Amino acid sequence: MTPIARRFLGWGAPLVESVSDVLIEEHPAAPSGMPYGPPTVDMSGCVVGVPSARVGRRLLEILAVRSQNPSRPFALIPPEVVAVERLSHILPDSGRRRASRTEALLAWVAAMQRVPDAVVRDALPVPPDFKLNGRVIVLDAPHREVPTDISGKDLLKAAESMGEVHSMLTRHKVTAHDAARTVERLAPGPSARRWQAIAILDDAFSAQLESAGLKDPDAPAGAVADAAALTRTQTVSSVMIVHSPEISPCVCSDLAGANLSVTHLVWAPPDLSSAFDMCGRPIAEAWEARTVPVTTDMILAADYPRDQAALATEIIAELSDRFGPDDFTLCLGDPAMEPIVREMLAGAHVATHGAFGRPLDQSRPLRLLTAAAAFLEARDAASFAALIRHPDLDPIVGASLPGGTAAAMAILDRYRMERLATRLPSGTRTSRDEWAPLQHAVRALERTFAGIGSQARPLTAWIEPIAAALARVYEPVLGAGLDDGAELRDTIERVGGLLRETATASPVLADALRVSGPEALRIVSHLARRVSEPETARRDAIEIVDWFELAYDDARVKIICGMNEGFIPEPAQADGLLPEALRRELGLPDSRSRYARDCLHLSALAATSPHLRMIVGRQSVQGDAMRPSRLLFACDGATLMQRAELLFSSANSRSNLPLPYVHGHTSRFALPRPQPPDDPVNRLPVTAFRDYLRCPYRFYLRHILRLQSTADDLLEMDAALFGSLLHDALGDFGRGPASCSTDARDVRDALDAALAAAVARRFGDELTPALALQVENARGRLRSFAQWQADRARNGWCIVQDGCEVSAEGDLNVDGTPFRVYGRIDRIERHEETGEYAILDYKSGDTVLNPERTHRRTRDGITVWTDLQLPLYRAIAPVPRDASVTLGYLGLGKDPSAKPLMAARWTPDDLADAMQCAEQTVRNIRQGVFWPPNPEVPPSNDGIGAICFDGCADRFVLQTRTLSQGSPQAAEDNGSSGTAPLPDVWHPL
Numbered sequence: 001m002t003p004i005a006r007r008f009l010g011w012g013a014p015l016v017e018s019v020s021d022v023l024i025e026e027h028p029a030a031p032s033g034m035p036y037g038p039p040t041v042d043m044s045g046c047v048v049g050v051p052s053a054r055v056g057r058r059l060l061e062i063l064a065v066r067s068q069n070p071s072r073p074f075a076l077i078p079p080e081v082v083a084v085e086r087l088s089h090i091l092p093d094s095g096r097r098r099a100s101r102t103e104a105l106l107a108w109v110a111a112m113q114r115v116p117d118a119v120v121r122d123a124l125p126v127p128p129d130f131k132l133n134g135r136v137i138v139l140d141a142p143h144r145e146v147p148t149d150i151s152g153k154d155l156l157k158a159a160e161s162m163g164e165v166h167s168m169l170t171r172h173k174v175t176a177h178d179a180a181r182t183v184e185r186l187a188p189g190p191s192a193r194r195w196q197a198i199a200i201l202d203d204a205f206s207a208q209l210e211s212a213g214l215k216d217p218d219a220p221a222g223a224v225a226d227a228a229a230l231t232r233t234q235t236v237s238s239v240m241i242v243h244s245p246e247i248s249p250c251v252c253s254d255l256a257g258a259n260l261s262v263t264h265l266v267w268a269p270p271d272l273s274s275a276f277d278m279c280g281r282p283i284a285e286a287w288e289a290r291t292v293p294v295t296t297d298m299i300l301a302a303d304y305p306r307d308q309a310a311l312a313t314e315i316i317a318e319l320s321d322r323f324g325p326d327d328f329t330l331c332l333g334d335p336a337m338e339p340i341v342r343e344m345l346a347g348a349h350v351a352t353h354g355a356f357g358r359p360l361d362q363s364r365p366l367r368l369l370t371a372a373a374a375f376l377e378a379r380d381a382a383s384f385a386a387l388i389r390h391p392d393l394d395p396i397v398g399a400s401l402p403g404g405t406a407a408a409m410a411i412l413d414r415y416r417m418e419r420l421a422t423r424l425p426s427g428t429r430t431s432r433d434e435w436a437p438l439q440h441a442v443r444a445l446e447r448t449f450a451g452i453g454s455q456a457r458p459l460t461a462w463i464e465p466i467a468a469a470l471a472r473v474y475e476p477v478l479g480a481g482l483d484d485g486a487e488l489r490d491t492i493e494r495v496g497g498l499l500r501e502t503a504t505a506s507p508v509l510a511d512a513l514r515v516s517g518p519e520a521l522r523i524v525s526h527l528a529r530r531v532s533e534p535e536t537a538r539r540d541a542i543e544i545v546d547w548f549e550l551a552y553d554d555a556r557v558k559i560i561c562g563m564n565e566g567f568i569p570e571p572a573q574a575d576g577l578l579p580e581a582l583r584r585e586l587g588l589p590d591s592r593s594r595y596a597r598d599c600l601h602l603s604a605l606a607a608t609s610p611h612l613r614m615i616v617g618r619q620s621v622q623g624d625a626m627r628p629s630r631l632l633f634a635c636d637g638a639t640l641m642q643r644a645e646l647l648f649s650s651a652n653s654r655s656n657l658p659l660p661y662v663h664g665h666t667s668r669f670a671l672p673r674p675q676p677p678d679d680p681v682n683r684l685p686v687t688a689f690r691d692y693l694r695c696p697y698r699f700y701l702r703h704i705l706r707l708q709s710t711a712d713d714l715l716e717m718d719a720a721l722f723g724s725l726l727h728d729a730l731g732d733f734g735r736g737p738a739s740c741s742t743d744a745r746d747v748r749d750a751l752d753a754a755l756a757a758a759v760a761r762r763f764g765d766e767l768t769p770a771l772a773l774q775v776e777n778a779r780g781r782l783r784s785f786a787q788w789q790a791d792r793a794r795n796g797w798c799i800v801q802d803g804c805e806v807s808a809e810g811d812l813n814v815d816g817t818p819f820r821v822y823g824r825i826d827r828i829e830r831h832e833e834t835g836e837y838a839i840l841d842y843k844s845g846d847t848v849l850n851p852e853r854t855h856r857r858t859r860d861g862i863t864v865w866t867d868l869q870l871p872l873y874r875a876i877a878p879v880p881r882d883a884s885v886t887l888g889y890l891g892l893g894k895d896p897s898a899k900p901l902m903a904a905r906w907t908p909d910d911l912a913d914a915m916q917c918a919e920q921t922v923r924n925i926r927q928g929v930f931w932p933p934n935p936e937v938p939p940s941n942d943g944i945g946a947i948c949f950d951g952c953a954d955r956f957v958l959q960t961r962t963l964s965q966g967s968p969q970a971a972e973d974n975g976s977s978g979t980a981p982l983p984d985v986w987h988p989l
Helices: 015-026 053-067 084-090 101-114 117-123 152-171 176-186 190-211 249-256 270-275 284-288 305-319 335-347 364-378 381-388 391-398 404-419 433-448 459-479 485-503 517-530 580-586 591-608 637-648 686-694 696-704 719-734 744-763 769-794 851-855 869-876 908-926 955-964 968-973
Strands: 005-008 040-042 046-050 075-077 080-083 136-141 144-148 238-242 261-266 299-302 328-332 352-354 542-546 557-561 611-617 683-685 797-814 817-831 837-843 856-859 862-865 885-891 901-903
Touching: 005 270, 015 046, 015 053, 015 238, 015 261, 046 053, 046 084, 053 075, 053 080, 080 084, 084 238, 084 249, 101 152, 101 190, 101 485, 101 517, 117 190, 152 176, 152 190, 152 249, 152 517, 176 190, 176 580, 270 284, 284 591, 299 305, 299 637, 305 328, 305 335, 305 557, 305 611, 328 335, 335 352, 335 542, 364 381, 364 391, 364 459, 364 485, 364 517, 381 391, 381 404, 381 433, 391 404, 391 433, 391 459, 404 433, 404 719, 404 744, 433 459, 459 485, 459 517, 485 517, 683 686, 686 696, 686 817, 686 869, 686 908, 719 744, 719 769, 719 797, 719 817, 719 837, 744 769, 769 797, 797 869, 797 908, 817 869, 837 869, 851 856, 851 869, 851 885, 862 908, 869 885, 869 908
Parallel strands: 005 261, 040 075, 046 080, 046 238, 238 261, 299 611, 328 542, 328 557, 352 542, 557 611, 683 817, 837 885
Antiparallel strands: 136 144, 797 817, 817 837, 856 862, 885 901
């Protein structure tokens, strides 16, 4: 056994710079053998173990830069750089190949299937009625048994939990049986029984790997002395470990027995050598009472996450004239602060780059697989809507539809909104041909994911169909030459690597996990969580790192947001199986060893970072109170009092800091100005006049640009859909023989039948509980209406032939040019004796206002029209011009005692005034008068309101300032585009 040598680098320079000095020192330059050529520094025989890939990249970058030094250039043959925990893999293994991570998971699944169910129940937190090798029977009601299956994804999660415990133990040269014996000694009882079951399961796992001819991926390399001459270790002359305070004993023992020169480069002064063990790990007891050399001027306090982000931005602004973006590194103690900090910096025109990447399962291809799994399994409207919205499916789905994918989505949204549908329409042609494109889209998706069926097969058998589906989707996407093509191609390659690893798993283990195609898609997405996808590098961007990476960073300015307890020092991984006391007894990393590591790192940072700033927050992103990091109180008594005053006194905390946003002289937010319509407006529905009178600009958006919004997430009928259902039922009733019946019972039965037919047409036979309650609500309103309807017929009023849902239209002669007006009149009646007519409109709101209140408004003694619906109905209705006509509403509100009929009491002069208002409205529309918008319109959720600043805090200010610009021509004259100046409330950097 050759012990690992320790070399203490001191704190005279950042870690990676010191390591590069050592590598160059240990590998002297040799003549290149070419005339006038630079000498060669050959490091190819050296393997460098680094704590993270980012440290390895930075080390190679520094070596490359130093090789180009004009005063001493050299040709560099770089060392091999590997992760510290994979150093054992450079050593020869005896015979068997190490299992991949996927194979290890499959071995755990196979092990759970080989042991009795009672062992699995004891080892894992599963229900007491858990049966893995049979069905799970759950009694959820008397005399009723419901079988439920354990999903493949759940099996994989259980395997992962066992694998994490096994990996932790193995890397620290502890077995599950060791842990079971320790628990039996410390806490006999349920915990001991659980560990005994885990030990049995662990043995079964090892047996499964052995049967497949594989080796545990975390196991030691084993004895290598005899095989060393026959392995690649012949080409390795030395191993250097870059400051890895948590290097596992397993790796240490492997390297010590490899007959190699191994040196651990410890980032600490030589006089602290007694605070480290022989492998270079900090000794917890030596660091518990050690003072951390940070100064009080490095520490700042802020109340809220937003204040922390603003304070960090201020620090960057103060130092930006002395340092460039590469000189800054921002550390987040709490990863949840990332979106807040990045948004704040983006507002200050500071680009950022996340060094930690993101899990591959959040990428576009894996989100596609997740959505496809839900659709292939459920084939309902919700899963179809989620899948069809994936942007990468647009070339496939859009090619099969005349209007492309956008048209299909619009039809789907309307289908779900109008019918509250949970199912997709069946058949190639439906009762409404407009739904047919949905079936075309469904068939396109089925062709795309062909081969991914519902039968149970080994997981590995599904990889080829999954890869084929991804190829069908992404070959057109990558061939389109999009801006993000290179990034997407890298993602596809990572997905391909994951699929290859899964497909090449040992056949002996693959059969342990037999799943359906959709479940295989979910499992692949789940496995992708452990693959990291780097964020695309941005030019002149400030790096954002986590606490672990900051210790190895060599930027000159380091800012820590969230220097709080619970984040720094980083807590040991919470695990119910491995509590603190058991970890300490078994020699596993615990809170004391983690504190020692982070105390070491902060001491090194303080000594090597001339511009270190630590921001302590008082409230978390979730709104919880937070404590300062205890590392800040590792100081002498006098300093301790100063720190306490700084960190706990409200007078020293920064709160409600001004947002450091860069602003211009004008707001970039402004209402888009209306443009003259391409085609003249010569016809409008009756209801459009109300929209114009309410706000000409909103009229322009809705009726000229034809903007509209639909909601596809309705779980029950909204007011409009509820009203449409009642209108459908009343229309059917009005066309039937019971419409003139004087018997309330006959009327009620006819209304019940009409409602049932309307519900069946719109929603089908299966109603959700919420929808069923609303239908009963509608039934109750119709039954209350039945008595009035019978009395109305008894008094001589009867609906005229074809007098329900009358499609009417007519011309308004405005300045000698006709203007077509059309609409659907709900109900036209005629009195049998007097010949008088009634034009009535159904209203189904909970509270029904009378026609006067909905049509006119009086302010400062002046009455103006706000709606022209009923007067225009009178003008276009198919009734004699000289007939006496009553205009009004028939209310079906929630109050059953309210009288339905509300007649308008307008005189002929009132109606003439209404027609003059209609004619003036037509003139304005013809002249293109759609500006200014009406700032008094209440905010709405109709989608149009968002364009008009609805929901904005400065809505009225923004609209008023936009209006103050005058007409579009005035804005053009003064050289602006209509943007509005804002109050000078932002503080520029």
